[in-house]
Amino acid sequence: xxxxxxxxxxxxxxxxxxxxxxxxxxxxxxxxxxxxxxxxxxxxxxxxxxxxxxxxxxxxxxxxxxxxxxxxxxxxxxxxxxxxxxxxxxxxxxxxxxxxxxxxxxxxxxxxxxxxxxxxxxxxxxxxxxxxxxxxxxxxxxxxxxxxxxxxxxxxxxxxxxxxxxxxxxxxxxxxxxxxxxxxxxxxxxxxxxxxxxxxxxxxxxxxxxxxxxxxxxxxxxxxxxxxxxxxxxxxxxxxxxxxxxxxxxxxxxxxxxxxxxxxxxxxxxxxxxxxxxxxxxxxxxxxxxxxxxxxxxxxxxxxxxxxxxxxxxxxxxxxxxxxxxx
Amino acid sequence: xxxxxxxxxxxxxxxxxxxxxxxxxxxxxxxxxxxxxxxxxxxxxxxxxxxxxxxxxxxxxxxxxxxxxxxxxxxxxxxxxxxxxxxxxxxxxxxxxxxxxxxxxxxxxxxxxxxxxxxxxxxxxxxxxxxxxxxxxxxxxxxxxxxxxxxxxxxxxxxxxxxxxxxxxxxxxxxxxxxxxxxxxxxxxxxxxxxxxxxxxxxxxxxxxxxxxxxxxxxxxxxxxxxxxxxxxxxxxxxxxxxxxxxxxxxxxxxxxxxxxxxxxxxxxxxxxxxxxxxxxxxxxxxxxxxxxxxxxxxxxxxxxxxxxxxxxxxxxxxxxxxxx
Amino acid sequence: xxxxxxxxxxxxxxxxxxxxxxxxxxxxxxxxxxxxxxxxxxxxxxxxxxxxxxxxxxxxxxxxxxxxxxxxxxxxxxxxxxxxxxxxxxxxxxxxxxxxxxxxxxxxxxxxxxxxxxxxxxxxxxxxxxxxxxxxxxxxxxxxxxxxxxxxxxxxxxxxxxxxxxxxxxxxxxxxxxxxxxxxxxxxxxxxxxxxxxxxxxxxxxxxxxxxxxxxxxxxxxxxxxxxxxxxxxxxxxxxxxxxxxxxxxxxxxxxxxxxxxxxxxxxxxxxxxxxxxxxxxxxxxxxxxxxxx
Numbered sequence: 001x002x003x004x005x006x007x008x009x010x011x012x013x014x015x016x017x018x019x020x021x022x023x024x025x026x027x028x029x030x031x032x033x034x035x036x037x038x039x040x041x042x043x044x045x046x047x048x049x050x051x052x053x054x055x056x057x058x059x060x061x062x063x064x065x066x067x068x069x070x071x072x073x074x075x076x077x078x079x080x081x082x083x084x085x086x087x088x089x090x091x092x093x094x095x096x097x098x099x100x101x102x103x104x105x106x107x108x109x110x111x112x113x114x115x116x117x118x119x120x121x122x123x124x125x126x127x128x129x130x131x132x133x134x135x136x137x138x139x140x141x142x143x144x145x146x147x148x149x150x151x152x153x154x155x156x157x158x159x160x161x162x163x164x165x166x167x168x169x170x171x172x173x174x175x176x177x178x179x180x181x182x183x184x185x186x187x188x189x190x191x192x193x194x195x196x197x198x199x200x201x202x203x204x205x206x207x208x209x210x211x212x213x214x215x216x217x218x219x220x221x222x223x224x225x226x227x228x229x230x231x232x233x234x235x236x237x238x239x240x241x242x243x244x245x246x247x248x249x250x251x252x253x254x255x256x257x258x259x260x261x262x263x264x265x266x267x268x269x270x271x272x273x274x275x276x277x278x279x280x281x282x283x284x285x286x287x288x289x290x291x292x293x294x295x296x297x298x299x300x301x302x303x304x305x306x307x308x309x310x311x312x313x314x315x316x317x318x319x320x321x322x323x324x325x326x327x
Numbered sequence: 328x329x330x331x332x333x334x335x336x337x338x339x340x341x342x343x344x345x346x347x348x349x350x351x352x353x354x355x356x357x358x359x360x361x362x363x364x365x366x367x368x369x370x371x372x373x374x375x376x377x378x379x380x381x382x383x384x385x386x387x388x389x390x391x392x393x394x395x396x397x398x399x400x401x402x403x404x405x406x407x408x409x410x411x412x413x414x415x416x417x418x419x420x421x422x423x424x425x426x427x428x429x430x431x432x433x434x435x436x437x438x439x440x441x442x443x444x445x446x447x448x449x450x451x452x453x454x455x456x457x458x459x460x461x462x463x464x465x466x467x468x469x470x471x472x473x474x475x476x477x478x479x480x481x482x483x484x485x486x487x488x489x490x491x492x493x494x495x496x497x498x499x500x501x502x503x504x505x506x507x508x509x510x511x512x513x514x515x516x517x518x519x520x521x522x523x524x525x526x527x528x529x530x531x532x533x534x535x536x537x538x539x540x541x542x543x544x545x546x547x548x549x550x551x552x553x554x555x556x557x558x559x560x561x562x563x564x565x566x567x568x569x570x571x572x573x574x575x576x577x578x579x580x581x582x583x584x585x586x587x588x589x590x591x592x593x594x595x596x597x598x599x600x601x602x603x604x605x606x607x608x609x610x611x612x613x614x615x616x617x618x619x620x621x622x623x624x625x626x627x628x629x630x631x632x633x634x635x636x637x638x639x640x641x642x643x644x645x646x647x648x649x650x651x652x
Numbered sequence: 653x654x655x656x657x658x659x660x661x662x663x664x665x666x667x668x669x670x671x672x673x674x675x676x677x678x679x680x681x682x683x684x685x686x687x688x689x690x691x692x693x694x695x696x697x698x699x700x701x702x703x704x705x706x707x708x709x710x711x712x713x714x715x716x717x718x719x720x721x722x723x724x725x726x727x728x729x730x731x732x733x734x735x736x737x738x739x740x741x742x743x744x745x746x747x748x749x750x751x752x753x754x755x756x757x758x759x760x761x762x763x764x765x766x767x768x769x770x771x772x773x774x775x776x777x778x779x780x781x782x783x784x785x786x787x788x789x790x791x792x793x794x795x796x797x798x799x800x801x802x803x804x805x806x807x808x809x810x811x812x813x814x815x816x817x818x819x820x821x822x823x824x825x826x827x828x829x830x831x832x833x834x835x836x837x838x839x840x841x842x843x844x845x846x847x848x849x850x851x852x853x854x855x856x857x858x859x860x861x862x863x864x865x866x867x868x869x870x871x872x873x874x875x876x877x878x879x880x881x882x883x884x885x886x887x888x889x890x891x892x893x894x895x896x897x898x899x900x901x902x903x904x905x906x907x908x909x910x911x912x913x914x915x916x917x918x919x920x921x922x923x924x925x926x927x928x929x930x931x932x933x934x935x936x937x938x939x940x941x942x943x944x945x946x
Contacts, residue, residue: 054511069843096845108836113858122854123844163599164369174840193368194538198582198595220511223584227593250586264516266541268583270564274545276516282481283511343676 003080005182005214006043006066011036011075013061017287033286035061037238038075040313043182043214048205050217050225053235054261056283059218062235063184066216067099068092080181097127100175104187106167110159116148117155120174127178138177146173146203165196172200176207184216189224201228222265226250231319234258237286237294240313244320254322256299293325301326328399330499330532331357331380336393338372338379347603349375349388351556354630357532359499364547364564365536366579370600371553373536377502380534381414398499416446419493423505425485429477435463435488436473439495446496462491465525467517483514487521494525501526502534507542519546540583544568552576555601555611558630562637572639574616610642618643679938686869686931693925697743704737708894717911727913729899730906739917742896743925745806745889750875752810753817754868760814761821762864766852768822769829780826787819795878799887809888813875824867828860862940869933873926880922896922 014032036058043049051059064070066077068084077085084095103109110119121139124130130138136155143151146169159167168188175183185204189197205228207213219225225232226246233243234255242255253259260277267274279298284290290297296306305325313321338350350372357363365373378384380395382402395402397417402410414420422428429438439459443450450458460470466487468480477485486506493501503522507515519542526533537543543550543564550567552560552575560573571577578596585591598615601607607614613623620642628642673680706713712732720727726735768776786794798812832838833856841855882888883897884904896918903915 054513067843069839093845093847096843101840101843103836103840105836109840111837111841111855111859114854122841122846126845126847126850165599171840174844178844193600194540195368195579195582195596196599198593199597201593202595221584222512223586226586227584227591260513262586264513265586266512266516266539266545267587268541268544268568268580268585269587270544270568272587276520278517279513282483282514 003045004042004078005045005080006216007076007078007081008042008062008066009040009076009078011039011062011065011077012073013058013065013070014073031287034238034289035286036065037289039235039238039240041233041240041243043216045181045214046208046212047230048208048215048217048228050219050229050232051235052219052222052225052232054220054283056237056286057235058238058286059220059235060186063101063186063216063218066182067101067184068095069101093127097178098180099182099184100178100180101184101186102168102171102175102188105191106164106171107159107191109171110167112159114158115155116143116157116159116162116170119159120170120177123174123178129178139173142173142177143170145176145207146170147199148173164192165199168192168200169203172203176211176213179211180213182214182216184218186218187220188217190219190221197224204228222262234261237283237289239294239323240321241295241323242321243313248317248320252317252320254316254320254327255295255324256301256326257295293323329356330359330361330398332394332396332399333380334394334396336376336379336395337391338375338384338388339391340388342387342604345604348556348606349603350379353393353551353553353558355551355558355561357500357534360530360532361549362526362533362535362547364543364550365534365553366538366540366543366550367553368538368600370555370603372556373553374504376553377420377504377534377536380502381418381420382410383414383420412446415442415498416496417498418500418502419496419498421486421489421493421501421503421506424509425482425489426509428489429485431477434474434476435459435480438488438492439473442492442495458495462495466491466521483510483518486510486514486518490518490522490525494529494531497529498531500532500534502536504536505538506535508537508539515542540579552579555603555606557611557640558638559612559640560638561630562635566635566637570637572633572637572644573612573641574618574643575612578615610640622647673939676939679935682931682935683939684935686928686933686935689924689928690932693743693921693928694747696740697747700737700740700744704734704740706734706737708733708737708741717906717909717914719911720913726917727911729902729914730911735899735913735917738894738899739896739921742894742899742918743921745893745895746876746879746897746922746925748806749809749813749879749888750872752807753813753875754871756810756814757817757821757871758864758868761818762825762860764818765822765825766829766857766860769826770833770848770852770856776826779822783819783822786815787823791816791874792878792881795882796885796887799882804888806889809879809882812882813878816878817871817874820867820871821864824863825860828863829856832856832859866933866937866940869929869936873929873933876922876926876929 013036014034017031017033039062051062053059061070065072068087072085076083079095079099087095117136117139120142121135124135124138139155140151143154148154148166148169162170189200192200204215208215217225217228229246231245232249233240234257236257242249242258253262260279263275263277281298284297292307292309293311296302299306303325311323311325313323314327315321316327333356334354336350336353337348340347340349353376365376367373375384375388379390384390390403397413402413436456436459439462440452440455443455443458460473463470463473468484468487480488507518510518523546535543535547547564550562550564551558552573554575560567560576567576571580581594582596584593596615601611609625610623610628613619616623622642628640628645630638630640631644632638633644673683710733713734714724714728714732716728716732717730718724718728724734724736726739728734768779794816795812798815799808802808802812838851838855841851879888880897880900883895884901889895889898899918900915900922903918906914
């Protein structure tokens with residue numbers, strides 16, 4: 001029985017909407033962007049768990065919450081059994097050694113005024129783990145691991161001298177240098193050229209074995225998710241609407257949204273017949289969330305009860321959960 | 328007579344650090360109603376190629392060599408005011424980012440009316456408005472929203488408006504540069520379907536520029552694969568999918584995850600795209616190619632006809648290449 | 653905090669940049685020209701005391717109000733002092749005042765701006781309000797008011813000019829920090845566990861420096877003009893010390909008697925010095941701004 005490295009329960013994150021000065025004076029009601037609205041899931045040690053969905057579904061916010069770059073509005077986050085929801089100060093800093101995050105934009109995630117060696121080695125300095133020659137040795141070693149070779153050459157380069165793929169490798173190097181247990185990867189390859197994506201993905205997969213890492217992988221690209229993940233959770237408007245092992249989810253997508261999503265993904269095969277499931281309308285705003293099941297305005301199977309009751313995640317087959325009245 | 332003929336086109340960028348040959352020696356033609364996909368990654372020159380067709384290559388870029396003929400007429404020699412009447416009317420361009428392509432202080436209706444009346448000055452305002460409302464209907468947008476501002480629409484709807492503006496004057500050719508990159512998958516499918524159906528109704532030719540080979544394979548009859556400014560392969564989509572000949576195309580196809588395949592083994596192309604200020608000598612792909620021979624590092628391979636209207640720029644398929652060791 | 657190390661690394665990067673400036677087009681040449689003017693004037697003022705043909709403060713080395721001649725190339729003033737010697741050393745006070753005020757402004761405006769905008773909230777809003785209020789006043793008016801309160805002297809002049817300029821530093825730093833602190837690499841630093849002072853000093857401050865450099869040069873230029881102005885109205889240097897501003901003030905009186913050389917040459921030097929700094933500032937501003945190219 002694999003232990004759970006992350007356990008998230010009834011997690012919520014609401015962002016208050018900025019009001020104009022007059023609105024602040026005359027209205028008492030606060031409206032919120034319900035970015036994450038009561039989600040529960042757990043990640044087993046050593047697995048690659050993917051949060052997938054379109055933009056605005058809350059996956060990026062969830063990733064930030066798990067590494068505590070954001071504070072939850074309510075709910076609980078547990079890391080290796082310990083409650084980290086309200087951690088702050090020194091305890092939070094110590095936690096940072098065990099969880100790292102890789103960002104989407106390789107052009108923005110590196111300090112333009114820090115050399116690569118300094119930037120990647122900085123976490124070691126921050127936590128007082130190594131400095132000077134020893135730090136340099138560790139950095140060289142980690143550069144070697146991510147394929148930035150020859151490492152001595154890359155240490156003194158600045159981000160603007162590298163390509164997008166190389167920058168993302170540097171970001172990857174920075175994330176593993178503290179030997180964390182969990183890495184949250186937020187769309188790590190979506191801004192990189194297609195032919196280079198597999199390199200980064202393969203590096204991440206290798207590190208899972210070599211460094212015994214667990215990944216929370218966030219993406220909107222379900223094809224990549226299928227290649228990489230063990231388990232996937234599909235999010236829509238702040239909620240998890242389907243969750244299951246990779247095999248089950250792709251073989252038997254149950255939620256109407258998942259089905260529509262999968263049918264819309266382009267396939268590099270001109271000879272297959274495309275049957276795209278049409279969805280009406282667009283994703284509504286997270287400020288005015290539809291009543292009951294959030295998906296009902298666009299659902300082809302909508303019934304009256306969908307506007308009243310919010311469906312809960314039910315285990316329909318082994319390791320496969322759906323939140324839909326159809327089940 | 329083909330609608331569009333490009334002959335040995337070369338587009339350079341003259342920067343303070345040297346000259347970049349963003350597009351080099353590209354030739355192809357397009358017939359009325361055809362769909363062509365320009366596939367390539369960053370630095371491949373596909374966007375520059377698209378912009379050069381309507382002569383909107385930004386400074387310090389310029390068309391250095393070659394000819395572009397629209398309906399038989401060489402447009403590189405046209406004076407700017409004549410070119411302006413071609414843009415929007417005969418050839419329409421859809422830009423990548425719908426967020427910034429619309430004027431935020433103009434209503435949607437005004438965008439259409441201005442466009443129509445610029446090119447067809449005898450149209451009255453009322454007429455132009457009616458046509459705009461019809462177009463919104465075809466785009467799947469409620470005609471009542473004609474007086475809304477761009478920020479009141481979502482990204483997907485804005486891109487639809489962009490498409491509407493592009494085809495409003497019934498052009499012969501639409502060039503769409505990464506039209507769906509900023510959009511989600513479901514919206515992307517809708518937009519591309521819309522483009523396809525409108526295209527069929529009005530009989531327009533389409534050039535689709537994208538780094539996403541999947542959508543190009545799905546939606547374009549003919550495909551050009553670009554690498555570092557060169558056209559490395561040209562074939563129909565089925566031909567390219569069944570028998571990709573250029574090592575780059577093969578590598579690309581092997582690195583795209585296919586959601587319909589069960590246990591895919593993906594492989595990456597080693598190395599990175601070249602520095603366009605100082606590209607490799609000979610074939611620009613040789614540093615990353617597993618089949619590279621000595622001749623590849625010295626001479627630039629010519630475009631070779633391998634039958635079935637399929638062309639490859641690679642020594643593997645030329646007499647010289649076969650005999651070189 | 654490694655302020656010294658940062659300053660050293662700025663200089664270390666400056667030298668190779670100077671040669672690359674020639675390739676950067678008209679703005680590069682502006683910077684070079686400005687630097688040339690400023691360096692020339694600073695060097696001239698520094699070695700002035702040794703190369704001056706006469707003692708600049710000694711009266712009656714020549715006839716009173718004598719026009720330019722081979723013996724006194726820039727003429728003499730109403731006290732019979734040699735104008736050339738006075739010009740050679742007269743920039744000293746002004747440069748001291750300007751340098752001192754820039755230093756004070758930098759050491760107060762920048763840290764306050766950094767800290768206030770990083771912390772945000774009530775502190776930041778209140779401080780911005782206060783700073784904006786000061787900023788709204790015309791610079792010379794404040795300088796005059798403060799100088800009148802403090803009295804004459806180099807340090808007091810520097811302080812009164814500083815009060816005028818601290819808001820500029822604060823505002824520029826604040827606007828930069830507000831946008832930089834939302835950037836991903838700052839988030840990355842936080843996620844690695846960096847403390848707030850590390851983030852400010854190693855992630856935010858180095859990226860704010862380019863915009864501060866421009867303010868510094870504009871600050872210098874304006875400080876020189878303000879120092880001249882203060883002296884001119886009697887609130888700056890009040891005793892007879894070789895100073896371009898002082899000569900300006902006296903030269904004004906004698907303009908009517910056609911002794912144009914007493915006011916013109918000091919005036920020219922002041923303009924030249926201010927121009928030098930302004931050229932550097934303008935050139936740098938153009939170079940640093942459209943830096944987002946591909």
